[in-house]
Amino acid sequence: MTARGTQRLPARLGSLRRRFEHARKIRKVRSPIPEPLWAAAVKMAGAYGVQRTAKALGVSPCTLKKRIEQKASANDDISQVGAGTRFIELVTPTSAGPCQCTLELENVRGAKMRIQLKSVEMPDLAAMSRSFWNLEP
Helix, strand or coil: CCHHHHHCCCHHHHHHHHHHHHHHHHCCCCCCCCHHHHHHHHHHHHHHCHHHHHHHHCCCHHHHHHHHHHHHHHHHHHHHHCCCCCCCCCCCCCCCCCCEEEEEEECCCCCEEEEEEECCCHHHHHHHHHHHHCCCC
8 A cells, every 4th residue: 555545544544554564474374364353354344344444454354244244154153143132031930720640650560650740849750760660670
């Protein structure tokens, strides 16, 4: 870019350009540009446009545009997960009356067990079933 073009560059974009130039000087040949610099480039493109930012930083406009799309896609995924939700109340269901059921178990040895439940907690049911299935002959 000419000296005249550099003068028209906004201060923030000029600062990022210098960071890109420094990174190019100290990095190994063909190694990727560090992610924090790409993140800053994406942010600048939002403020100054893809073409202007890419030209100032010496990167491909197509590559910068892909980075912007990736960030937008990632933000959409995150925003859909928490789409304005700040608090979720979990309410325990209230029973309309006593819960009743009958459970009949029979194992391969022919042993039978019948359980009539009236408002029994699930861990209690699991323990009773487990003891029945683990009976020794």
